[in-house]
Amino acid sequence: MAGDGLKDIKSEYDVIVIGSGLAGLTCANMLAKFDRSVLILEQHTKLGGLATWFKRKGGHIFDVSLHGFPAGMIKTCRKYWTPEIAKSIVQLKGIRFDNPQFSFSTTFDVNDFTRIMTDNFKIPREIVDDFFVTVRGMNFYDDQTMTTGELFNKFFPGREDVVRLLMEPITYANGSTLDDPAISYGIVFSNFMSKGVYTFQGGGTDKVVGDMETELIKNGVDIKTGSPAEKIVIENKKTAGVVVNGKTIKSNAVVSNGNLISTIRNLIGYENFSEKFIEEVKKVRINNSSCQVYIGIKKGEKIDYIGDLLFTSTAEKFDSKALCSKNITSRTFSIYYPATRPETGMYSVVSSTNANYQDWAYLSGEEYRASKEELIESTLNALDKYLPGIRGKIDWVEAATPKTFESYTLHVDGSSFGTKFEGLKVSMDLPTELPGVFHTGSVGIIMSGWLGAANYGVITANNVDKYLRL
Numbered sequence: 001m002a003g004d005g006l007k008d009i010k011s012e013y014d015v016i017v018i019g020s021g022l023a024g025l026t027c028a029n030m031l032a033k034f035d036r037s038v039l040i041l042e043q044h045t046k047l048g049g050l051a052t053w054f055k056r057k058g059g060h061i062f063d064v065s066l067h068g069f070p071a072g073m074i075k076t077c078r079k080y081w082t083p084e085i086a087k088s089i090v091q092l093k094g095i096r097f098d099n100p101q102f103s104f105s106t107t108f109d110v111n112d113f114t115r116i117m118t119d120n121f122k123i124p125r126e127i128v129d130d131f132f133v134t135v136r137g138m139n140f141y142d143d144q145t146m147t148t149g150e151l152f153n154k155f156f157p158g159r160e161d162v163v164r165l166l167m168e169p170i171t172y173a174n175g176s177t178l179d180d181p182a183i184s185y186g187i188v189f190s191n192f193m194s195k196g197v198y199t200f201q202g203g204g205t206d207k208v209v210g211d212m213e214t215e216l217i218k219n220g221v222d223i224k225t226g227s228p229a230e231k232i233v234i235e236n237k238k239t240a241g242v243v244v245n246g247k248t249i250k251s252n253a254v255v256s257n258g259n260l261i262s263t264i265r266n267l268i269g270y271e272n273f274s275e276k277f278i279e280e281v282k283k284v285r286i287n288n289s290s291c292q293v294y295i296g297i298k299k300g301e302k303i304d305y306i307g308d309l310l311f312t313s314t315a316e317k318f319d320s321k322a323l324c325s326k327n328i329t330s331r332t333f334s335i336y337y338p339a340t341r342p343e344t345g346m347y348s349v350v351s352s353t354n355a356n357y358q359d360w361a362y363l364s365g366e367e368y369r370a371s372k373e374e375l376i377e378s379t380l381n382a383l384d385k386y387l388p389g390i391r392g393k394i395d396w397v398e399a400a401t402p403k404t405f406e407s408y409t410l411h412v413d414g415s416s417f418g419t420k421f422e423g424l425k426v427s428m429d430l431p432t433e434l435p436g437v438f439h440t441g442s443v444g445i446i447m448s449g450w451l452g453a454a455n456y457g458v459i460t461a462n463n464v465d466k467y468l469r470l
């Protein structure tokens, strides 16, 4: 549908959803099921947002953000998408850690973590149990003054090794640090610990997003890709539609799935909000971005099973600043075996690293190319420790940086997980400031990742439907 202008779409909808990330898609699907007329406008030529993939010569298909999500995604897909999508979700059993403080494999669930913390780390069982009960009991309405660092210090004082075990994977999963509210750690960690880490099998992101697109069309949603929304029209302090390709399409409700800050600053404009609200907006911090290296194994070539997710680091201890540094010490390798896409029988490896936009955005063309080359070379060297001779087995390698993420999603600073915690309140308060304008998507850590984004889409769809019924 890319590039086909705006023909075939109506002049008015009940709801226009700007952006087709998992939150936007899920929100649109729910609203269509509520019998609302819905239009999705996506600036990119593909649906999915960060839930994306790309194909390369040699038969390679690379998944960008499909490394693992909590078991809750099964219920979310079954209830809000289709039973078939839910059925394709399987557990990743081989989560491996390798760093100067420890090295082992785990199924990344509460039973296995309890075993590791008591047997390997020699923490008394009652303290481990108490910790799990505490984090499981955390909820959004709790006191938010305790930081994650303080939480760890309360249960495991002086134990930097335990802090690394508990924190490093979550920093990868949502960019949070020891200084963020403990609640933002507790909810995400408990989600994973309930049953482990899951992914799709029998088809990667291309299959899942393709199935979602089929379902949206079946439910009557109009979809326009290659169509960046330029403005959310505000009339009499309410929304009246969206400007796209210079044309206004009318609607009484608009949901932006784009970056929270650019939605408020660029699509709506500060002048439409109260000063008090803008003060809050200006305090919202953007989350970190990422670098990735995509490594394609030649067709017909095999690699040994070394685990599904490999958290590696050469840093002496956990340090969230070092995790984002351009001088990379920590990498998460996702290894895709033929089970992901049985029809291709191929393997690939994707290395992900948290990154700062500022380290990459202002390089000259030559510096940028050289830095990408260095990123690729150092990543292949790091992978060779786990897959000796890997260079001889690959026929494709390329890298993405924060600039890549920025250009494909329009996220401010190429953010991988929206905003920090304070963004959640601003996102949720948007319709109180401007009736009819809603936001959904990765925001505030809790609502991040595949599961959080999809679930926030459901919450927003319910709020939009309620608003339209008034």
Ligand SMILES: Cc1cc2nc3c(=O)[nH]c(=O)nc-3n(C[C@H](O)[C@H](O)[C@H](O)COP(=O)(O)OP(=O)(O)OC[C@H]3O[C@@H](n4cnc5c(N)ncnc54)[C@H](O)[C@@H]3O)c2cc1C
Pocket (backbone or CB within 6 Å): 018, 019, 020, 021, 022, 023, 024, 041, 042, 043, 044, 047, 048, 049, 050, 051, 064, 065, 066, 067, 068, 069, 227, 228, 229, 230, 257, 258, 259, 290, 292, 352, 405, 408, 409, 410, 411, 415, 416, 417, 418, 440, 441, 442, 443, 448, 449, 450, 451, 453, 454
């Ligand atoms: C490298 C990386 C690895 C990740 N790994 C995992 C993982 O293993 N597990 C996990 O759960 N999560 C992971 N995530 C996070 C997860 O992918 C995201 O949290 C989630 O996909 C975000 O969904 P979203 O709905 O917020 O929207 P996004 O995916 O951010 O999509 C927003 C959409 O809005 C569109 N848009 C923006 N502005 C406009 C406009 N003006 N007009 C039209 N369209 C517009 C964009 O093009 C985009 O399609 C990862 C992220 C990254 C970057």
